[in-house]
Every structure is written in structure tokens, then in C-alpha cells.
Amino acid sequence: MKKISKVYLGLVLMFLYVPIFVLIVFSFNTTKSRTVMSGFTFEWYAKLFRNEIIMSSLANTILIAVIASVTATILGTAAAIGINNMKKLPKAIVLNITNFPIINPEIVTGVSLMLLFVFFAARMNLEFGFVTLLIAHITFSVPYVILNVMPKFRQMDPFLYEAAQDLGCNSRQAFFKVVLPEIMPGVVSGFLMSFTFSLDDFIISYFTCGSDSQTLPVTIYSMTRRKVSPEINALSTLIFLVVVIALVLKNFVERRSESRSLKTKEESL
Amino acid sequence: MKNKLISAPYLVWMVVFILVPLLMVAYFAFTDKDGNFTLNYVADVAQYSQIFVRSIWLAAIATVICLVISYPLAYILTGMSKNTQSTMLMLVMLPMWMNFLLRTYAWMTMLGNNGIINSIFGFFGLGPYKMLNTEGAVVLGMVYNYLPYMILPLYSVMVKIDKSVIEAASDLGCNTWNTLFRVVLPLSLPGVMSGITMVFVPAISTFIISRMLGGGGNLLIGDLIEMQFLGNAYNVNLGAAISLVLMVIILLIMTIMNQFGSDDETVLM
Known part of the structure; x- marks a missing residue:
């Protein structure tokens, strides 16, 4: 067996x-x-690095992923604090709408944003490109941040904040020194999810990008449409390598922090 | 902490970029080019019922295959040592981190008439078989891309099943099959349900896999929507109507699934 x-x-x-x-x-x-x-x-690798379209869309992808995930993390964490203090009904409504981009098929989210941007483009001189891509990426990232941060509030002692204030913290100190460290694991995992989803997204970017501002997945798609080129293979190899290194590093860090927390537990016993 | 205003920026964002775009989809679905109310486009969706049936059928086959492959795999995983389990999980997740376009491209090159699979067949004097541009290739692409989405929720539910419950079942006279069907299966049902939704929803709405592996002859709902918004068939109203119908189908399926599943939402992630 x-x-x-x-x-x-x-x-x-x-x-x-x-x-x-x-x-x-x-x-x-x-x-x-x-x-x-x-x-x-190594010819295809050399060609890859000389390919300006690929290199510029790679830079674009990273830039958008960084800005979108940082913005989404701040927006989402602030939102989670407010939502947590809401009454039952408004809380349920907001959380349900927040879930839409997660439950809906990506193509529907992409198409709906495209409709909105077309509407604005006609009236307010908005062009499809970097800005629309960024807005789209923030929009599909924030729900994941909120989803990761909300449970941390549920686990936190609700009186911790008041205790900090009783002990002389003003509300800002109480938030940054007491509340934030408590919810930090949720904030970090929300940020990491937004960052990776933003890097990897194709479908929503496909509907919201312009001709002059593309992300790497969109460029890859147009490459697979045109002709066979081993450059795609070279690109895949490099991406695979990056992913392997990132995962190994992540595992390494996790195991070290695990063994460290075990050690401090043993010492405290 | 009691300040609700802090979530105001997100609430504005949510209304403008999540709620309004979805309402726009509904608006376009029920109006004609001049903005007059009409049911024509929603009625027109019926013309494409063949494509809807094909999408549901292929996505359902892919989901069943994923379930059949993943269930024993997840069960085997739970019986392994903790270290092997985490390594195996990492190996299952790793391909998921590579962009799905590249993974699909890999199959495109392998399945072609002069791809590597047919050349292996040719070595034995068989073939070449037509594998690319068939329905089978589309199902294969779906299974390959979404298999981890089935394995992970199944595993996360099964790993929580108390081993002593299984031992108790066999102590009380259950044979292996009875234990599996009357103890393990009911306990893992929430994982099965979330696995099914996590595979079925992206599979039914995909448009890239069908285009890359199915050629032009195996259109799915996603392709149909994409053609109305970015393709030659440009017709935003019809595209919105199809999106709306797709959303309703998925909502129905999710509701049915939730009837069987549990209220344990953590299974999803």
C-alpha cells in the first residue's frame, strides 16, 4: 500500500x-x-535581455505590483479597522461587496472595470494605460488585505487598546505600539498576497491596459499569439528560478522563526 | 479605534470601483446603444446556449478529474511525516506561482503535431495523433492549471481529521471502505465543496486555455465575452448581458455548493 x-x-x-x-x-x-x-x-537568453518590449513591461509589472500592493495594504488595513467597529448590518453589507472581486470570475471583474474606464475616458480625458492598470490592481488586491486583517481583530483582546490608553498612550501611540503589532501577521500576509496576485495577473490587466503600458503577462500573451520563439522558454526558465528561490527563502525564514519561537518557549518554561 | 471614518477612503473606493462597475454591467445588459431599455441582448444570449452548455460540460469534466486525482493524493499526504508534508505541499504549489500562460504554452508546444509527445509516438511507429485544438486538450489544460486549487483545500480539511476517529471506526468494526465512505468522506465534505468551487469557477470562465489549446473551434463563455469587448464582434451590450448570465450561473452553483458545505470559511484560503 x-x-x-x-x-x-x-x-x-x-x-x-x-x-x-x-x-x-x-x-x-x-x-x-x-x-x-x-x-x-544561451542565445535566447541574450535575445530576451535585448528585447525592449519585454524589459519595459517587466519594469512596469514590478512598479505596478509595488505601488498597488502598498496602497492596497494601507487602504485595506484602515478599512478593516473601520469595518470592525461597524454595526452588524452595515458590516455585513460592506463585507459582502468586498467579497465580489474574490467570488466573481476574473473576466467579469475585468470587463466591469473596462466599462467604467471607457465611461471616464469619454468624459474626463482618461487614457487606458498605467493609471487604469494601477486602479484595477488596487481594486482586486484590497479585498485580500481586508480578508487577512479582519480575523486578527477577532483574535485580539478588545480591551488592549483601552489598556494602552489607560497606561498613558495617546491614540496614535496606542495604535502603532499596541494594535498594529497584534494585527501585523495579517497585514503582512495580505501584502504578500496582493503583491504576488498583482505580479501574476493576466485577465484583469488584459481588459484594463493600454497599448503603450502593458504588464509582463499581457506581453507574454501577445508573444504566444504571434510565433514560436524560444525566448518564451528562456523567460519561463528565469521565472521558474525566481519562484523556486523565493519559496525556498520563505520556507527558510519560516522554519527559523518557528525554531526561535520554540526556543523562547522552552526558555520561558 | 472607535473611529469609523478611517474606513471612509476604502468605502469610497469600493463604491466607485467595485459596486458602480458591476451596476454598469447590469445597465449595459438591459439597454441598447442609445440607452433605451431593452431585453433583446439578454434574450440574444439564448442563441449561444451551445457555448454555455459546452463551457459547463468541459468545466465539470475538468472538476471531476481534478477531484478524482486530488482526493487520494490529499489522503496520502496526511499520512506522511510533518516535514515531508510541507515539502510536498510546496512542490504542489510551486507550478501555481508560474504564470498560467506559460504553463498553458508548455502544453501547446508538447501537444502539437510535431510536438514532443507525437515524436515519442512516432518513435514507436504510431501517430501522429491530433491532440492540439481538441476538447480533450482544453480539459487537460484546465486540469493542469487548476489541480493545486483542488489539492490544497482537500488537504487542509483532511489534515484536521482526528486520526483517533478513524481508529475508532475500525475498532467498532468498519472495514477500510466503510471507514472511507462513512467517516473520512463526510468529514472532508467541506474541503470537497470548496475545491469544486475553486476549480469550477475559473474553469467555466477561462478564455485563454480554450484559445491556446482548443484552437478556434472550441469557444467557451470567456472567449465569447472577450470577443464582444476587445474582438471583432465588438458589442458591449451583448458582452455585458453574457457576463450577467455567467455571474448568475456561478452564483447559483455557489449557493448549491454552500448547501452541502459547512460555514467554515477558512477552508477557502
Whole structure:
């Protein structure tokens, strides 16, 4: 039984990884063939770095992801504080509307934002491009921040804030020194989710970008539409490498902080 | 902390960029080009019932395949040591972090008539088989892209099942099958339900997978919507009407799923 489950696990992992490894292997191929390896080369990587469209959309993607996730984190954390203090009915209404971008298919969110931007473009000289992309990315990110921060308030002792004020904090100190550290794990995971979703988003960006301001996924899409180019393989390889490094680092940091908290627990015992 | 004003910026944002765009979708669906009320476009959606049926059918097949693959996998995972579990989870999640366009592109190059799979068949004197631009390829793309969305919620529910409950069942005379069907399955039902929604919703509304792997002959709802907004068929009102119908279908399915699932929302993430 144990053997069967190991084989099964191996098969599923193979299914998940074989396509990626095929992509990686053929990124080093000297010809454009997808079946025969005729030699080893870094040519496609060099081409990739000389490709201005890819490089500018990469810079655009990172810039948008940083601004959108920071804005979404601040907006969402502030919103969570306010929503937490609302009465039952308004709270339920706001949370339900906040859930829309999460539940709705991405294509509907994209299309609805596009309709709004078209409306503004006709009346207020708004152009499709960086601004519309940024607004769209903030809009689909904030709900994830709120969703991550809200539970932290539920876990927090509601009298902590008052206690801090009784002990001489003004309301600003009480927030930054007492409340914020309590909800910090939620804020951080909300930020990380927004950042990765923003980097990876294709569908909503596709409907809200302009011709001169694109994100990397949109550029990748137009590349796959045009012709076969091993540059895409080279790009995939690099993205795969970045993801692996990021995940290993994340795991490493988590394990270290886990063992550290274990140690302090042991010491306090 | 008692200040509700702090959420005001988000509330404004929410109304302008979440609520108003969705209302605009509804508005465009029920008006004609001059802004007069009409039911024509919503009625026109019926012409595309074939595409709706195909989308629901293919997404349902993909969801069932994902469930069949993931259920034993998640169960096997819970029986492993803590360290192997976290490594395995990381391996399952890693491909998810690569952009889905690249993952789909990988299959596009592998399934083609002179792709690597057909050349392996050719080595044994078989084929070439037409695999790209078929319904099967679309289902494969959906399964490949959304499999982790099924594995993760299943795993997170199963890992919480108390092992002593399973032992108790066998002590009280259940055989392996009875334990599985009468103890493990009912306890893991919330995970099954959230897995189904997490795979079915993106699968039914995709438009890239169908275009890259299904060619032009296997249009799905997503392609239909995209064509009305950005394609040659430009017709915003019809596109809004189709989006509205898609939203209603998904809302119905989610409501049905929630009847079976539990109120444990944490399963979703």
C-alpha cells in the first residue's frame, strides 16, 4: 500500500513538472525545434535581455505590483479597522461587496472595470494605460488585505487598546505600539498576497491596459499569439528560478522563526 | 479605534470601483446603444446556449478529474511525516506561482503535431495523433492549471481529521471502505465543496486555455465575452448581458455548493 501511494505521488508530481522541464530544456536549444535538441546555447537568453518590449513591461509589472500592493495594504488595513467597529448590518453589507472581486470570475471583474474606464475616458480625458492598470490592481488586491486583517481583530483582546490608553498612550501611540503589532501577521500576509496576485495577473490587466503600458503577462500573451520563439522558454526558465528561490527563502525564514519561537518557549518554561 | 471614518477612503473606493462597475454591467445588459431599455441582448444570449452548455460540460469534466486525482493524493499526504508534508505541499504549489500562460504554452508546444509527445509516438511507429485544438486538450489544460486549487483545500480539511476517529471506526468494526465512505468522506465534505468551487469557477470562465489549446473551434463563455469587448464582434451590450448570465450561473452553483458545505470559511484560503 505504501509503495502504491509513493508511485501515485510520483506520477502526479511528474504530471505537474514534466511540461515545465520540457520548457526549460528547450530554452537552451540552438534551433527553434520543440522536439530535437540540436545543441546548447544561451542565445535566447541574450535575445530576451535585448528585447525592449519585454524589459519595459517587466519594469512596469514590478512598479505596478509595488505601488498597488502598498496602497492596497494601507487602504485595506484602515478599512478593516473601520469595518470592525461597524454595526452588524452595515458590516455585513460592506463585507459582502468586498467579497465580489474574490467570488466573481476574473473576466467579469475585468470587463466591469473596462466599462467604467471607457465611461471616464469619454468624459474626463482618461487614457487606458498605467493609471487604469494601477486602479484595477488596487481594486482586486484590497479585498485580500481586508480578508487577512479582519480575523486578527477577532483574535485580539478588545480591551488592549483601552489598556494602552489607560497606561498613558495617546491614540496614535496606542495604535502603532499596541494594535498594529497584534494585527501585523495579517497585514503582512495580505501584502504578500496582493503583491504576488498583482505580479501574476493576466485577465484583469488584459481588459484594463493600454497599448503603450502593458504588464509582463499581457506581453507574454501577445508573444504566444504571434510565433514560436524560444525566448518564451528562456523567460519561463528565469521565472521558474525566481519562484523556486523565493519559496525556498520563505520556507527558510519560516522554519527559523518557528525554531526561535520554540526556543523562547522552552526558555520561558 | 472607535473611529469609523478611517474606513471612509476604502468605502469610497469600493463604491466607485467595485459596486458602480458591476451596476454598469447590469445597465449595459438591459439597454441598447442609445440607452433605451431593452431585453433583446439578454434574450440574444439564448442563441449561444451551445457555448454555455459546452463551457459547463468541459468545466465539470475538468472538476471531476481534478477531484478524482486530488482526493487520494490529499489522503496520502496526511499520512506522511510533518516535514515531508510541507515539502510536498510546496512542490504542489510551486507550478501555481508560474504564470498560467506559460504553463498553458508548455502544453501547446508538447501537444502539437510535431510536438514532443507525437515524436515519442512516432518513435514507436504510431501517430501522429491530433491532440492540439481538441476538447480533450482544453480539459487537460484546465486540469493542469487548476489541480493545486483542488489539492490544497482537500488537504487542509483532511489534515484536521482526528486520526483517533478513524481508529475508532475500525475498532467498532468498519472495514477500510466503510471507514472511507462513512467517516473520512463526510468529514472532508467541506474541503470537497470548496475545491469544486475553486476549480469550477475559473474553469467555466477561462478564455485563454480554450484559445491556446482548443484552437478556434472550441469557444467557451470567456472567449465569447472577450470577443464582444476587445474582438471583432465588438458589442458591449451583448458582452455585458453574457457576463450577467455567467455571474448568475456561478452564483447559483455557489449557493448549491454552500448547501452541502459547512460555514467554515477558512477552508477557502
